[in-house]
Amino acid sequence: MTTRSIRARLLLGGGLAILLALVLAGAGLNWLFQRHIERREVQSLEAKALELLPALRLDAVGRPLADAQPTDGRFARPASGLYWQASTSAGLIRSSSLWDQQLPVPRAVAGTNWRLRRVDGPFGHRLFVIARAIRPDASGRVVVVQFATDDDASAATMHEFRREAALALLLLWLLLMGAAAVQIALGLAPLRRVQAQLQALRRNSGARLSTDHPREVAPLVDAINALADARAADLERARHRAADLAHSLKTPLAAMAAQSRRARAEGAPQAAAAMDSTIAMAGAALEAELARARGALARDAGVGPTELLPVAEAVIAVLERTERGGRLVFTVEVPAALSLPVATAELTELLGALLENAARHARRAVRIRAGEADDTLVLQIDDDGPGMAEPDMARALQRGRRLDEAGPGHGLGLAIVTDLVEASGGALTLAQADQGGLRVLIRWSHRHDAGYRPRQ
Numbered sequence: 001m002t003t004r005s006i007r008a009r010l011l012l013g014g015g016l017a018i019l020l021a022l023v024l025a026g027a028g029l030n031w032l033f034q035r036h037i038e039r040r041e042v043q044s045l046e047a048k049a050l051e052l053l054p055a056l057r058l059d060a061v062g063r064p065l066a067d068a069q070p071t072d073g074r075f076a077r078p079a080s081g082l083y084w085q086a087s088t089s090a091g092l093i094r095s096s097s098l099w100d101q102q103l104p105v106p107r108a109v110a111g112t113n114w115r116l117r118r119v120d121g122p123f124g125h126r127l128f129v130i131a132r133a134i135r136p137d138a139s140g141r142v143v144v145v146q147f148a149t150d151d152d153a154s155a156a157t158m159h160e161f162r163r164e165a166a167l168a169l170l171l172l173w174l175l176l177m178g179a180a181a182v183q184i185a186l187g188l189a190p191l192r193r194v195q196a197q198l199q200a201l202r203r204n205s206g207a208r209l210s211t212d213h214p215r216e217v218a219p220l221v222d223a224i225n226a227l228a229d230a231r232a233a234d235l236e237r238a239r240h241r242a243a244d245l246a247h248s249l250k251t252p253l254a255a256m257a258a259q260s261r262r263a264r265a266e267g268a269p270q271a272a273a274a275m276d277s278t279i280a281m282a283g284a285a286l287e288a289e290l291a292r293a294r295g296a297l298a299r300d301a302g303v304g305p306t307e308l309l310p311v312a313e314a315v316i317a318v319l320e321r322t323e324r325g326g327r328l329v330f331t332v333e334v335p336a337a338l339s340l341p342v343a344t345a346e347l348t349e350l351l352g353a354l355l356e357n358a359a360r361h362a363r364r365a366v367r368i369r370a371g372e373a374d375d376t377l378v379l380q381i382d383d384d385g386p387g388m389a390e391p392d393m394a395r396a397l398q399r400g401r402r403l404d405e406a407g408p409g410h411g412l413g414l415a416i417v418t419d420l421v422e423a424s425g426g427a428l429t430l431a432q433a434d435q436g437g438l439r440v441l442i443r444w445s446h447r448h449d450a451g452y453r454p455r456q
Helices: 006-055 152-203 218-265 269-301 308-319 344-361 390-396 411-423
Strands: 056-058 064-066 082-088 091-094 115-120 126-134 143-150 329-333 365-372 376-383 427-432 438-445
Touching (some): 006 056, 006 082, 006 152, 056 143, 218 269, 308 344, 308 365, 344 365, 344 376, 344 438
């Protein structure tokens, strides 16, 4: 998964957005909790200050005196962490908990509200201090009153809160990321459906994407279906052009064959033989190029599952009506539900070429077998004719050779079949049949065969 993936981009963007939101939420919670602690400490110190303020007075020289002290016993215990101090320019009084220390006096304390601050206090502790100025008598002289408590406890509380809040927010982030992943998976599910249907479209040009998609995906589906329709129309036009080319060239070749027969009848056998050779070469080249064109069209159109048995029976029925085929015994050993990853038209042409070659050279019998073996679909056609020598078999399947040189009588049909088989993702091999003739083997891998259907 990379940033080129929509899923990765959505997860990355969502994760960063959620993380930023949780960081801001954590900062806000930290601020609110700190404010809560501060208010709680201020309220606690103010309550203790209310016990001292009414008892404050000034002596003749302006030194503060206290007729009563706060009742909390910590004020009487040295370095207890709870302190008070009242000071004027003439002197100060303080709680016993300060012992021989004193609180730093702020430079200016104005107003009637308590002023909050944190200072480095006695005994090496950080203090939380509230201070305000009061006038205990009619003289108008100001007394700065301070109450302080150690900030260590609240700092420890804040530290513990931050740690637990960070852990809770981290767990929340992971939970939200999981929810985001589920949401993204649900959101991208229609695209996965489109991907699966595109695979089917690639394998079979007749397939189309369904229209049962969300509104956001529907324009893409419509565009793909329109493109597939245009592609199918182009392929159909190409098929027609190939057929038109074959018909347009076969007519001149037939005329040249008539001229050859006329030349032979008029006593020019050498010229007739040369013309026949030229006609044969031109016809072979024409069939070869048409075979290549059919193979290319089949490759572009994709492959579709076609049941083998009906096609084989139809081809054999045609061959049995010919003079040569009527004298042969055709044996078909094909499971009824076995399908091959070849479109119907291409499978008909493939079997037609193979069975026509087999019938041309067979003495008495032609056998067709098909089945499954080791994750592979296998089609086998045997004849009991003279067969081919091993060097001729190797040349027949060699790329780049002229098709009419592939073997004695087998080359053109094998060339057509080779192109069609390769277009459907299969592989063709030749061997010697058990009856001594030629065996043609075609294999398609199940794992790469999208059109494969198992036996019923």
